[in-house]
Each structure stands twice: as structure tokens, then as C-alpha cells.
Amino acid sequence: MKLLQRQIFLELLKLFGLTVSCLLGLILVGRMLQLRSLFLSQNIGILNILQLFFFLTPFFLLLITPIATMLSVFLTFLRMSTDNELVALKASGVSLYRMLPAPALFCALCTLFAFFISFWGLAWGMDMFKTKLYYFAKTHSKFALQPGVFNKEFPHITFYAHQVDNEKGQLKFAFVRDDSIKNTSVVVVAPEAEIESTPEQALIHIVFKNGKIFRESGDELNVLKFGRYSIKLDLGKLLVGFNFSEEKAKDMPFFRLNAIRGDHDLMPGQDDRFYRKVDTEFYKRLTLPLGCFVLGMFAIPIASIFRGLRQQYGLLMAMGLFMVYYTMFSIGVSMGESGTIPPQYGMWAPNLLFVLVASVGMRYANLERTPSVIHRLRHLRLSRGKRGEA
Template sequence: MKIVHRQIFREHAKLFGLSTASLLGLIIMGRMLQLRELFLSQNLGLFDLLQLFVYLCPFFLLLIMPIACMLSVFLTFLRMSSDNEHIALKANGVSLYQLLPAPLVFGCLCTLCCYFISFYGLSWGMDNFKRTIIEYARTRSKIAIQAGVFNRDFPKLTFYAHKVDSEAGELEFVFVQDSTLKDTTVTVVAPYGRIEADAEKGEMSIAFRNGRIFRKHGDELNILQFGTYKVRLPLGRLLGGFKFDKDKPSEMSIGRLWRMHRDPPQKVLHDEGLRRKVETELVKRWALPFGCIVLGLFAFPVACAFRGLRQQYGLLLSMGLFLVYYTCFSVAVSLGETGAFSPYVGLWIPNVVFLGVGAVGVYYANQEKTLPVMTLLAYWRSWRAES
């Protein structure tokens, strides 16, 4: 049995790696198309793109790992059923219960890995992704103002600097004209300036020193002298509409979510929608990774029930079953965020239902009995064929 378990575990690992790599590649390609304006506005090389995608991987892996675990278990036992290996093992006195340790151990390992990503990897990846994007915007994008060139990339904003140090972000003899206010033109002139990026707030600004502000409203002209003055830049326009939302619960660490839930700040107390999102996201970080072991156990009897099914059809079947699971999970998340249903109950219902069906399915498969649903399906197909 040790040899059998090792072989099953090894096949699980191979199929898991293949499924994860394939799904991750497809999702990253789709995400790349969504962020094409962001990448086109930056002077990025291949290494820079790979670095950004590494930071995005934890966010995608949290969604991919449960289905990859399900696919690996399903395809392994579907092949064993198709090759009559189950019959050969049973002829030698090996029951399906004795084959369970390998998929259970594999599902537990996937669950632990998914929990690590959920608790730590997700926030680490998104924080580094935003920080890197802001740094690229500061040093490599169009806002890296060229010396002696008028920059009009932002609507109703014009920038000019006589000398520019791109690495340090230092500017000399800076001129900015702001026409964003109706019937008012603000012109800032200063001998020194600096491009600043705040990764925590997700914003960029130009800080001027020892300059003057010329504010013209109609025929009235006001002149002000200042020591320090900042012009904040609409970074989202520069980065293809990418939003930097520091208070997005889906990108927070588990520690920050727990602190906001246990001791909510004033912003959360006065925003009922944000409070529900924090609560729902906190439950989601626990419920979704547990889906690895749930879906792995669920796939085990399903693969045995569909003996003789081709692998391409089995792949479509397992994807369809996961779609049912994820649809139920997504509906529970939406209901939890709107307050229509408790997330503590709703987000765990798909896991409990699929776990129960999987346990019953293992019992029926070991007894070589057909599930009532499968009997009804076979009866319906025969009735359709006769009619």
C-alpha cells in the first residue's frame, strides 16, 4: 500500500503542477490584456513584467489552488477507473477506503499552502505590486518629466522643468499650470521641486520649494509666496485607470482584517458597507482554502462513478462541478457584503454540502452502489432514448 500511495500522490502532484501552471498562465494572459494600457505607459522590460506578475500570483493562486487540487484528484482516479486499476486492486483485497490516505494527505498539504497564501502571501503580493508600479511611474513613465519639454499628459495640467534628475526625482526651475478649476488658472513657479511617491496612499505629487503661486480668476490676479507647496497628480489616469485603494479588504493582510474587525476604527464604524466587507473577507480567508480538501474528497467518488469517461470530458465535468461550487461561494460572498445573509454561515455552506456529498459518494462507491441521482439520470436518459 505504501507503493500505491506514493504512486497516487506522485500523480496528484504532477497533475496539480500542470493544472496550476495552465490556469495561472491563462489568467495572467487575460489580466495582461486588461492592464495593457498600464504597461504601455511604462518603459518596462521583460524582467520588470515578470516581477509584477510574481507579485500578482498569490492573488490568483488563492482562486486556482482549490480547482487544481480537485482536477488532480479527479483525473488521477478517472484514469485508474478507465484502466481498470480499481478492479485489479479490489481483486487483491484493496478497498477504496484504503486509497483515501493519498488524496487526503495531498488535499491537506494544498490546504495548508493555500492558508499561507491567504494569510500572508496575498497582502505581500498586492503591497509590493502597488509599490513597484508607483516606483515605475515615478522613474520610468511619462511623468518622468524630460528636461526642457512641456508635459501635457494630464488633462488641464502642464509641467515644465529646465533640469531633471530622474533617479533622485529632483527638478530645477519648475513651472506648472493648473486649469482644473473653472474660470481659474493657477500657475506655480519655483526654483526647486521634487517628484514624490507615497506607496501607502497610492499617490504621486510634485513638491515645490521657495516659489510663487499666480492665481488668476477673471480679471483678478493674486500672487502668493510659499516655502513648500504640493501638486497631487491623478495617478490613475497615468496608469491606464488602475485604482490604488488602500482600504480594499480583499488586499489586506489577515492581521489587519482581524484588527479592523475586533477594534474597528472610526471609518469602519461609520461605514456599514465597509464593515460588512471586512467581516466577509475575514471569513472568506478561512473558508476558501479549506475548499482544497473538500473538493479533493468530492472528486474522489465522482471519478469512480464516471468509469470509462474520456479525460477531456472528465476535465469539462470537473470544471463544471467547480463552477457550481464557486458560484455558490460567490453568491454567499455577495449576500454577506450586502448584509442579506451571515457570512459565517453562507461561506461555509458550499464546503459543508460538498463535503457531505463527497463522504456519501465514497460510501456508495466503496459498496459499488450507484447514487440515487445517477440512477435517476440513467432512467431519464433511457426514457429520452425510447421516446
């Protein structure tokens, strides 16, 4: 039995490492283009990109650890079932319940790992990601324009130039519109301009020469001529969508979420929706790691019941079952944040449902019986196959 448990545990570890590596690699590669598009020029080195990805890893690991746990257990027991190893073990007097210690220990370790990420790793990673991202934007980015294209990378500011030389920083027939002031629009037009970028100070100076300023406020329009006019911009504003001054619930440590739930005065001036997000995120940090254990144990009877499936079909089926779980989980998050239902109901519902199905399925798998629904589906498939041959 010790040898059996050890072999099962080692196979689970190998599949878990392979699954996590593949899923994490796919996600990070997909994020690469999105991350680099935050900058106007390509001065960010590959080492800096990898460093940013490293800080994003805890966020992705919290999402992929449950599915990696489920796939590892499912594929292991599906292979054992397909190779008739389960039949041989049961013929030797080893019941399914006696095989559970290894997968149970594996699922428990994955759950503890997910809890560590949920409680500490996620907040640390997001804090470091934002800090490094802002630093790289300030110290590595330059302001680059495309000729004949309206550039709106900076919030409330539109740039245009008919001719652009980004190497020398020279613009011909330049135009800029500033709508950052409420009810006021400022337009600067000049036949030539220069870009002076100082990343070490996180500033950009656009110097217009021999142009005009059109200032419109309500029904009033003022026109001014100038010989030299400079606009100063903050490179940090290139990070559209990243508000570093706003503290979001999803970026907070778990224990701060718990403290805010008990005392709203810790975050004064927030609306009810914010506190609902805090409650939802609190239960999310609890239920998602527990999903590793629930989904892992759920995969055992499913793999036993659907014995004989090929690996690729089994993988697709496992992914489909996980999508059911994650869809229920996402609906619970949305309904909890909107106040439709209390957050704890929506967060715990997927785990409770899958625990119930796993308990019933484990009993059927140990007795080597197939639920009537599965039996009917198989019978329907065989009937269709015979009709097709006829």
C-alpha cells in the same frame, strides 16, 4: 500498499503542478495587456512586467489552488477507474477507503499551502505590487498623446491636440480642460505647447505659449491672455483605479482583519459596509483554503461514479462542478457584504454542502453502487441513443 500510496501521491503532484502552471499562465497572460494599458507609453521592460506578475501570483494562487486540487484528484481517480485499476484493486481486497491516505495527505498539503497564502502571502503580494506599480509609473512612464483624440487618462483632466510630436514633446493647437475644482471649470487653449516629462520626480509639465485661459465658476466667466503658462501633473495619477491611500479589506493581512473585527476603533470613521466587508473577507480567508480539502475529497466519489468517461469530458464535468461551488461562494460573498445574511453563513454553506455530497458519494463509490439520479440520467441517454438509431 506503500507502493500504491506513493504512486497515487506522485500522480496527484504531477497533475497539480501541470494544472496550476496552465491556469496561472492563462491568467497572467490575460492580465498582461490590462497591466500595460495602465501606462501611457510602452517604457516598461519585460522584466519589470514579470516582477509585477510575481507579486500578483499569491492572489491568483488562492483562487486556483482549490480547483487545481479538485482537478488533480478527479483526473487521477477517473484514469484509474477508466483503466479498470480500481476494479483490479477492489478484486484484490483493497477497498476505496484504503486508497484514501494518499489523496487525503495531498489535499491536506494543498490546504496548508492555501492557508499560508491566505494568512500572509496575499497581503504581502498586494503591498509589493502597489509599491512597485507606483514606482514604475513614476520612473518609467512618459506622457504621450494621440493627435485629434481627447485624452482622459488623468482624473478630471481632458487633453487635446490637433498635431502631436511625442518624440520632441511638441503640440500644435493644444487644449486642456480641468474639472478638478468643484463647481469650477478651467480651459486653457494655445496654438502651441511643449511636454516636459521628468519621471525621476514623478512630474509632467505642459507649457502653453501665447494662449488664453477661460475660467468658469457659476455664472461668472473670466478670460485671461498669457505668454507662457505651465500645468503640473503627477505621474502617479496615471494609475486610474489604484487608490494607494485607501486601505481595503481584501488587501489586509488575516490577523489585521481579525483585530478590526474585535475592535472597530482600529479603523475609525468607516461605515457599516466596510465592517461587513472585513467580516466577509475574514471568513473568506478561512473557507477558501478549506475548500481545497473539501473539493479534493469530493472529487474521489464523483470520479468513481462517472467511470468510463473520457478525459476531456471528465475535465469539463469537473470544471462545471467547481463553477457550482464558486458560484455559491460568490453569492455568499455578495450577500455577506450587502448585509443580506451573516457572512459566516454564506461562506460556510458551499463547503458544508459539498462535504455532505462527498460523504454520501464516498459510500456509494465504495459499494460500487450508482445513485438513482445518475442511473436515471444514464438510462435517459441510452434511450435517446436508441431513438436516434431508429
